[in-house]
Amino acid sequence: MRLTSEENKMLAGGQGKAVQKAMQILVALGNIYGAERMIPVSSVQIAGVSYDNLGEAGLQFLSEMADGGGRTRVPAMLNPAGMDIENWPALGIQPDFAEKQIRVLEAFSRMGVTTTCTCTPYLAGNLPKLGDHLAWSESSAVCYANSVIGARTNREGGPSALASALTGRTPEYGMHLPENRHPALTFEVNAHLGENSDFGALGKLIGEKIEASKAIPYIVGIESTTLENTKSFCASLATYGGAALFHMQGITPEAGFYSLPSEVMPITQADLQAAAASLNDAAGSQVDFVSLGCPHLSIDEIARIAHLLEGRQVKVEFWITTARSIKHIADQLGYTRIIEAAGARFAVDTCCVVAPIRGRFSVMATDSAKACYYAYAKNRLKTVFMPFDDVVRLALQ
């Protein structure tokens, strides 16, 4: 790799131990993936925040980087933490976990990272624009930024994203290069999709078809989408396919740059139904946990929950997960009062994937295909997968 004199200084340790370690990480990745140079990034989003995933070693590493003088050079936000930073006791989080989680956030804070903990930075004050180079690590947000916005980021790990925050740079390879953004496989959708859960099922279906080849999908046949539909689709496609990018005709900004790949895979209504059915493995079991907000909810989704819950009472533990800035809007608009009066809980800064909930519940209802995957993989929960409104109504039964 060709490094500038400034970058060489960082690598040699002239700007402190943390910056040196950060540059070592970026140079190693650049060499492995054949980057010729470093490029500046306009923002960073760092995963590996929940103490449940980091453990003591992760906390130690972050503390060492903060002690080593690391300071962010570009705006940087965090992925969800293992708990609501303000309201953790009400969610059944143990004090020793909370203490460790707060130390993780303090280490990030000392490095100048904004401790907004969300998987939807694009809803919470960090909205990139077409062509921006980023170093983001939350897989659903990476897919959203590349595909729906047309920004450019690889799927970073926690340490490599932090390395980009502390240096302001990323090695130029993969998604940063236009030649790697060409679609390779056409998916022709002949089905009606309206609900977020429909888009989640579609993401699972396409994700599993491209998981091995990593072919970039070009999707045709979708007439329109909401922000929430694409948010849900990105989470599912990234979870089941490891995808960083898709193109959708008439929907995503780069789709028009390309012609349709010649290899075509049809997707029918029956395929979608089968994918949705595969996410329901709790037939006949009693739901004891309801979770909406994977990815974190938009204000419109929170408004919908408030509308459905107004004047009623939920009968089961019900978590509503979102970014703190979106919760503030919900407070101002009166939705929080309605939702909490109905007995549902806001679990801000966190989500059902990263919170330490293993063993507390046995069956979860959700509209998120991604949440279904991690519910089993991480927390051994069975899942009921259904449209958004039905999930809310189930909580009332």
Next chain:
Amino acid sequence: MRLHGRSIFSGTAQGVALVTTQAISFFGGVDPETGVVVERGHELEGQCISSKVLVFPTGKGSTVGSYTLYRLKHNGHAPLAILNAECETITAVGCIIAEIVCVDQLPIRDIRTGSLVCIDGDVVRFEPPTDNMNNGEQP
């Protein structure tokens, strides 16, 4: 024999090789408290990677695996060094943050479990295994 690879985290190390032809997932696949491989059905299942020169084709699995390598190092159960055919993000980042010597772009098929391996930067030298190491018995 003497091989020339690509240094991912540079340093010197000398130790006994533990070789697998299968990819390794550190997160969930290796117990960070003991260094024992716990992935079901893995060739190395039940074996301890601590203080070995760990030789495998490439990494796989969650990016949290980088932190597993760091945790192994702090618990005193990290491998002495890692040799790969093709290193990827998880192993590379883990070796850099944990300061574990790592070299890739090596014909790892030539190296046998039990061989004594010496690593210096991007140069890897190794001896054929001695008999009592070759049959895997402990004295």
